[in-house]
Amino acid sequence: MNNLKKSPIKKADWLAIPNLLSIVRILLIPLFVYVYLNETLRHNYLWAAFIVMVSGATDYLDGVIARKFDMITDLGKLLDPFADKLTQLAIIICLVFTWPGMVIVIAVFVIKEIALLVCQIVLFRNGKVMDGALWYGKVSTFVFYACALILVAFPNLNQTLANLLMSLTAIGLLLAFILYTRWFVRQLRTNSRK
Secondary structure, X not given: OOOEEOOOOOHHHHHOHHHHHHHHHHHHHHHHHHHHHOOOOOOHHHHHHHHHHHHXXXXXXXXXXXXXXXXXXXXXXXXXXXXXXXXXXXXXXXXXXOOOOHHHHHHHXXXXXXXXXXXXXXXXXXXXXXXXXXXXXXXXXXXXXXXXXXXXXXXXXXXXXXHHHHHXXXXXXXXXXXXXXXXXXXXXXXXXXX
8 A cells, every 4th residue: 555645735734723733732842841840830740741631632633633524734744743753752851850761762762753754855855755644653652642641640650660651652662663664665665666
């Protein structure tokens, strides 16, 4: 199945509801960082967890709305993953202050994103963009949000359980990285034969 498609970004796409939800997700990032790192706010971890839930919900909703109402745009295909990655990076950087083991998750995340960005640039130079996330990317994102939500909400969590959640997050990212890399290599080979 070919998940590649050619198409330009239109100015009107900025007003599409799914794209507006992605923008909301980006705007939630500084609010999350402020709430999570501000020690003077009472119950700040629960509020930070609530922001993570809202962010995850907008991520889910923008995809559902885009598919159900045929509002899939090339801008959304770029904006949605950008909002996801920026949100995830902000969350894991903040979590390092509570859970130092998150440094490993940051390393896996950065390596994965740099490698996949290079692959996407190569495809883009061939006039193609990826037509939405693949199932393993969605599973990885779900695992990330589920684990991050618990780690954000419960800063006094048992260290063994916290280590398990951090490991699950890193494994999810690593598996998505491996499977996406394999997908990109196949697409590049297909393009080179044409």
